Structures are given as C-alpha cells and as structure tokens.
Amino acid sequence: MPTELRTSTAVDASDSRTWGRRALDAIDERLGITALAYPVPEHANRFAWTLGGITAISFLLLIGSGIVLAQFYSPMPEDANQSVRAIETEVWAGSLFRGVHFWAAQAMYVGAVLHMIRIFLTGSYKRPREGNWLIGVAMLGLITFALFTGTVLKWDQEGFEALGHNIEIGNLLGGLGFWFSPEFAGRISILLRLYGAHVVIIPGIILVLLVLHLLLVKRHRMSPHPLLPAGTSSEQAAEGEPTQPFTRHIRRLVAFGIALAGILGVLAVLFPAPIGSTPVPGIEITKPPWMFWWPFTLENWFGLSAIVWGELVFFFLLAVLPFVDRGPERWWRRRPVAMGIALVVLAVLTVLTILMAITPAEVHL
Ligand code: HEM
Numbered sequence: 001m002p003t004e005l006r007t008s009t010a011v012d013a014s015d016s017r018t019w020g021r022r023a024l025d026a027i028d029e030r031l032g033i034t035a036l037a038y039p040v041p042e043h044a045n046r047f048a049w050t051l052g053g054i055t056a057i058s059f060l061l062l063i064g065s066g067i068v069l070a071q072f073y074s075p076m077p078e079d080a081n082q083s084v085r086a087i088e089t090e091v092w093a094g095s096l097f098r099g100v101h102f103w104a105a106q107a108m109y110v111g112a113v114l115h116m117i118r119i120f121l122t123g124s125y126k127r128p129r130e131g132n133w134l135i136g137v138a139m140l141g142l143i144t145f146a147l148f149t150g151t152v153l154k155w156d157q158e159g160f161e162a163l164g165h166n167i168e169i170g171n172l173l174g175g176l177g178f179w180f181s182p183e184f185a186g187r188i189s190i191l192l193r194l195y196g197a198h199v200v201i202i203p204g205i206i207l208v209l210l211v212l213h214l215l216l217v218k219r220h221r222m223s224p225h226p227l228l229p230a231g232t233s234s235e236q237a238a239e240g241e242p243t244q245p246f247t248r249h250i251r252r253l254v255a256f257g258i259a260l261a262g263i264l265g266v267l268a269v270l271f272p273a274p275i276g277s278t279p280v281p282g283i284e285i286t287k288p289p290w291m292f293w294w295p296f297t298l299e300n301w302f303g304l305s306a307i308v309w310g311e312l313v314f315f316f317l318l319a320v321l322p323f324v325d326r327g328p329e330r331w332w333r334r335r336p337v338a339m340g341i342a343l344v345v346l347a348v349l350t351v352l353t354i355l356m357a358i359t360p361a362e363v364h365l
Helices: 003-013 019-031 031-038 048-069 080-089 095-123 130-153 155-171 172-178 188-220 234-240 246-270 290-302 305-324 336-358
Strands: 039-041 242-244
Touching: 003 305, 019 031, 019 290, 039 234, 039 246, 039 305, 048 095, 048 188, 048 290, 080 095, 095 130, 095 246, 130 155, 130 290, 155 172, 155 188, 155 305, 172 242, 234 242, 242 246, 290 336
Parallel strands: none
Antiparallel strands: 039 242
C-alpha cells in the first residue's frame, strides 16, 4: 500500500468522533456553519432583541403557507372569491394553511412594529445605523402594502371596497398613481396585477432589503446596551460585556419559531381567516383590516385624500427621525423630548384606531 494511503488510514482509525459528529464536521467543512458562532453581546439574547428575528420567522411562515395557497388560488375576477372558498372547503388542510397565512401576516406586522419600538426605546437608530433604520421603514411600508393587496385578493366585499379606495387614491395622485389605474394595462385585470405584486414584487423586494438589513446589523454589530454612557461605540462596549456565540441566538430563534408556528396553527383553527360573499359593486358596508383603521378615521373626517397625507406624514416622521434626533443619549429615560413626541404620535394613532372600531362603516366613494 502506498505510504500516503497508509497514513490516512491511521488518522481515520484514531478518530474517536461519533459518525454523527463526523457527518456534521463534514457538512461544516463545506458550508462553514461554525463561522456563525461569532460572539454577540449577552444583551442581544434578551427577548426585546429577538423581535426582529421573530418578524423574519413570521415572514418565512408567510412564504411557506403562501406557496401552498398559490397552488389553488385563481387571480381572475370571475373566479377569485370562489377559489378562496374552495381552498377552505375542498383543499386538504386548506383552511389551516389559509388561517396560518392570515395570522402570520398579523404577526409580521405586530412583530415589525414592536421591533421598531424597541429600536426607538434603545436609540439604536442613531449613528451609524440611520441607513438601516431607513431600510426598516421601507420594509414596514412594504408590509403594509402586502396587507392591503392580500385583502383585495379574496375578492369579497371587503377586498372589493379596499380596491375601490385604492383606485380612487390612484386617481387622486394623478400621474403618480398610474400603476393603480385599471387602464394602465387594459388587457390585464388590476386584480391580476395586484396578485403579481403580492406574491412576487413585494416579498421579493422585502427579501432583498432584509438581506441588506441583516448584513448591516452584522457590519455595525448589535447596538451597545443603552444604559452604557452616551457615545459608547459597539467596539468599546464589546470589551466590557460578556458575549455568547451567535449560534445560541439562532437556537433561541428556532425555538421561538416553533412556538410561533404552533400558536398561529391554534389561532387558525380557533379563528379561521374570514371570507365574505362575492362583492356587490356600488355599495360600501365594510371596514378595512385594523391596521388601516387610523387613516380611515381621517377619511371619515376629511375625505379620501386624508388617507394619503395621513400615511405620508406617518412615514415621513419615521424617515426623518434619525436625522433630527442626533443626540448621543440612547436610553429612553434620558430622551424626554423624543419620548414626548413619540407618545403623542402613539396616542393619536390609538385614538383614531379606537374611533374607527366604534364607528359604523361610512360611504366614501
Ligand atoms: C421585515 C421586517 C423586519 C425584519 C425581519 C427585521 C429584522 C431585524 C433583525 C433580525 C435585527 C437584529 C436585531 C433584533 O432582532 O432586534 C434587526 C435590527 C435592526 N432593525 Fe430591523 N427588521 C425589520 C423591520 C425593521 C423596521 C420597521 C425598522 C425601523 C423602522 C428596523 C430597524 C432596525 C435597526 C436600526 C436595527 C439595528 C438594531 C441594533 O443594532 O440594536 N427594522 N432587524
């Protein structure tokens, strides 16, 4: 036997690793998974710091359940509502998949908002993370657009009225609203175009932005603990705080993900996703999903254009925040002005939302 072969056999014989360990090592050698075990500060494993990850998991659940629904959904106006009903009644576990999709959408919205509130309270949008904050704002806008397009797809009264609002808003925006006009692509129904946006364009852009978002989190490192003295950089903070491997963070996220999938499954069974009857044009009797209640109260008071300027003001305030609030303090108790303004905005949104909850649907169009 050649010498080099004898040597390698000798090395294998002395290898005391189990076959499972060896298989894992072989995979790692090729995929470099242990590179993920880089150190992250201990505070990054607290629940509030995992909200972004939980939002990402909701997104994965949405993609998974959405792929199943796409096999049975028909985006043709004459068939759309009926195809959703068929998913509920004829497709194996169709109601479960649809319910999980419906509840995962709520989870992603709530997760993103709570994550944003955590970033706000810990001042994590401040230098050098302004760009990543803006990416986050863009993703929040896209999540809102995904919720809207998803509502239209079921093509019941609620979806039809949502689309009616959208077309009117498109008209109001003049040239800027061209994409929302049914005339933009006369041969293709607007439902089909919104479907394309819902299943390809919006999730595709979210995915690209999410990759950028996470690369920037890696590049800037997790923001330092907000109780550290103002101006402490992530590098300085890293010298004083114990660390844990990032793989531990991932393990926690996997556990949260399994729990979240279970909770969404239970919700899907107990509270199935709603579907109304085929729409009747010319009437207005429904309310939009709860995330849109605050701009709809504005619409009740000031007319359709209020939805546009209400959303514009909201997203403008979010976008300019890191460029206006540039002080070095990061702990919320030491930022009374920023906290005061945020509380006023939150109170206004809450009151507008409650008002819509207790007001009967009004005719606008
Ligand atoms: C699709 C929605 C989103 C996903 C999946 C997501 C995901 C994440 C993840 C996994 C992290 C790591 C830290 C953590 O989990 O807290 C993170 C950090 C961050 N996110 Fe998001 N995010 C989303 C939306 C947003 C929004 C709406 C904003 C703000 C408007 C935002 C701003 C930031 C910033 C500034 C950081 C750095 C935080 C730090 O270093 O402490 N993200 N995001």
